[in-house]
Amino acid sequence: MALSKEERILEFVLKNAVRGDPDSVVDTIDRYCSSKEWAMNVGNEKGLILDKIVKETNPSVLVELGTYCGYSAVRIGRLLKPDARFFTLEVNPKFADVARQMLEFAGLKDKVQILEGATYDIIPQLKKKYEVDTLDFVFVDHWKDQYKPDTLLLENCNLLRKGSVILADNVIVPGAPDFLKYVRTCGKYDCTNYLSHLEYMNEDDALEKAVFRG
Ligand SMILES: Oc1cc(-c2ccc(F)cc2)cc2nccnc12
Numbered sequence: 001m002a003l004s005k006e007e008r009i010l011e012f013v014l015k016n017a018v019r020g021d022p023d024s025v026v027d028t029i030d031r032y033c034s035s036k037e038w039a040m041n042v043g044n045e046k047g048l049i050l051d052k053i054v055k056e057t058n059p060s061v062l063v064e065l066g067t068y069c070g071y072s073a074v075r076i077g078r079l080l081k082p083d084a085r086f087f088t089l090e091v092n093p094k095f096a097d098v099a100r101q102m103l104e105f106a107g108l109k110d111k112v113q114i115l116e117g118a119t120y121d122i123i124p125q126l127k128k129k130y131e132v133d134t135l136d137f138v139f140v141d142h143w144k145d146q147y148k149p150d151t152l153l154l155e156n157c158n159l160l161r162k163g164s165v166i167l168a169d170n171v172i173v174p175g176a177p178d179f180l181k182y183v184r185t186c187g188k189y190d191c192t193n194y195l196s197h198l199e200y201m202n203e204d205d206a207l208e209k210a211v212f213r214g
Pocket residue numbers: 040041042066141142143144169170173174198199
């Protein structure tokens with residue numbers, strides 16, 4: 001069977017990046033996806049904004065919704081303190097398998113836990129099954145129609161506390177209008193928009209930061 005695009009990206013990393021060096025993994029994925037095949041990684045331009053917000057937050061317990069090939073899991077994982085607990089959720093088994101190998105190659109296997117399944121099944125398990133109290137940081141980068149429902153689920157599962165940071169990718173393209181309207185008007189969040197560009201393209205895109213008021 002021919003390799004999938006995600007497997008081609010992984011193969012390029014295994015051949016061209018430096019094992020155990022997360023920065024080289026991130027740079028190598030960006031090189032492949034900007035020159036050979038576009039893929040929906042957050043990319044380096046929005047990635048630098050993500051880095052800055054992760055560093056400012058310095059999270060101890062965090063979740064990513066949508067792992068894909070593991071690009072942002074490597075990006076975030078490389079900035080975390082040794083005892084941080086980072087869960088990344090992926091519904092597609094093939095993507096989860098690529099991400100698992102990507103994280104292992106980057107040397108982040110023990111820092112990032114990939115949870116395979118639907119966010120609406122896993123989020124309600126975080127407290128009891130994964131011993132999470134509340135979340136310091138959530139990176140939302142999965143299917144746009146899930147952004148608002150999963151934000152409501154995080155609230156209703158009491159996983160957010162005063163200061164919990166939700167950072168959402170793609171609020172312009174593909175866009176998550178119902179999520180944006182909700183976090184900006186419900187009165188529970190302080191919102192900031194970070195205008196940038198769609199990964200590997202010149203098209204506008206943005207990240208939205210929504211800090212829970214508690
Ligand atoms: O960063 C992203 C970009 C796109 C995407 C696809 C096709 C286009 F034409 C433009 C943008 C989809 C995404 N789905 C899930 C998570 N992140 C995504």
